Amino acid sequence: MTSTADPAVKGNIFDIQGLSVHDGPGCRTLVFIKGCTLRCSWCSNPEGINQHPDVLYSISKCILCGNCVKNCPHQAIQIQNEIHSINRHLCNDCQTHECVKDCLTESLRICGYEISVDEIMEIIRRDRQFWGANGGITLTGGEPLLQVDFAAKILESCYNAYIHTAIETCGNVSWEHFEKVLPWLDWIFFDLKHVNNEEHKIATGAGNSLILENLRRLAKHFTGRLILRLPLISGFNDDVQNIEAVISLMLENKVSEINILPLHHLGREKYELLGKEYFGRRFTIPTNDRMKEIQEKFRAIGLTCYLGGDTGF
Secondary structure: OOOOOOOOOEEEEEEEEEEEOOOOOOOEEEEEEOOOOOOOOOOOOHHHOOOOOEEEEOOOOOOOOOHHHHHOOOOOEEEEOOEEEEOHHHHOOOOOOHHHHOOOOOOEEEEOEEEEHHHHHHHHHHHHOOOOOOOEEEEEEOOHHHHHHHHHHHHHHHHHOOOEEEEEEOOOOOHHHHHHHHHHOOEEEEEOOOOOHHHHHHHHOOOOHHHHHHHHHHHHHOOOEEEEEEEEOEOOOOOHHHHHHHHHHHHHHOOOEEEEEEOOOOOHHHHHHOOOOOHHHHOEOOOHHHHHHHHHHHHHOOOEEEEOOEOOO
């Protein structure tokens, strides 16, 4: 199968990590693509939510010199009563980021940058020699399918180079986006936050009807390996009713594998850098005993359930 995508197509990413062992078989290179359709309260990568580059501000490094205020062409930055503030709505449209260039202490920096598929492939070819026999690449984010043409071209290039391909998706994109990447995919990690639509909307800012419909379609049409991922959050989605609903959903769609990931708060410091409030602090981390108890519920039905990074990938 051939693709009509432009080989020079570019996209926005916020990180590339080599030598990962938790997001697919073997050792892998992860590409973090910017932009997401959900606003999960506990998100550990808030810098990946916006598709455009974000300005990060570190208050501990700032000496309130005023250079950023003077050089911002959008008047998006103010210092009043020794308090530094950024109007992010004005900042979002900036292409030049003079404030960052003129910051004396590096208290301002850019998260996210444009990169071509060819540049990504150069990094992947460099990393490939360290993967071992079972390695590959995984596109994550953010939501990698939000920049679907960019993602599709990376996956196609890797697939044609006999590189194992995987994505981690929240599922909240149109089915047409999935159709563009399915020919080039070996694995899909499909995130599932909650089966109840209203509960899902409260915690993520969107309902789950599209997500569940995409899961049903993938279970029917995708010929690769489909693994559900459930971020386990005490008091939100670890109750008996939701776990039984997840099991029923898997049985109904003949999905046999799930990876349960415990909630963590390791990304909370990033919210301050982005000028955002971290709403995930109200959720608690499940105990190891609770994780194992839920794992046994899946196993009792004959489903394969991995806990955290303890996987059979």
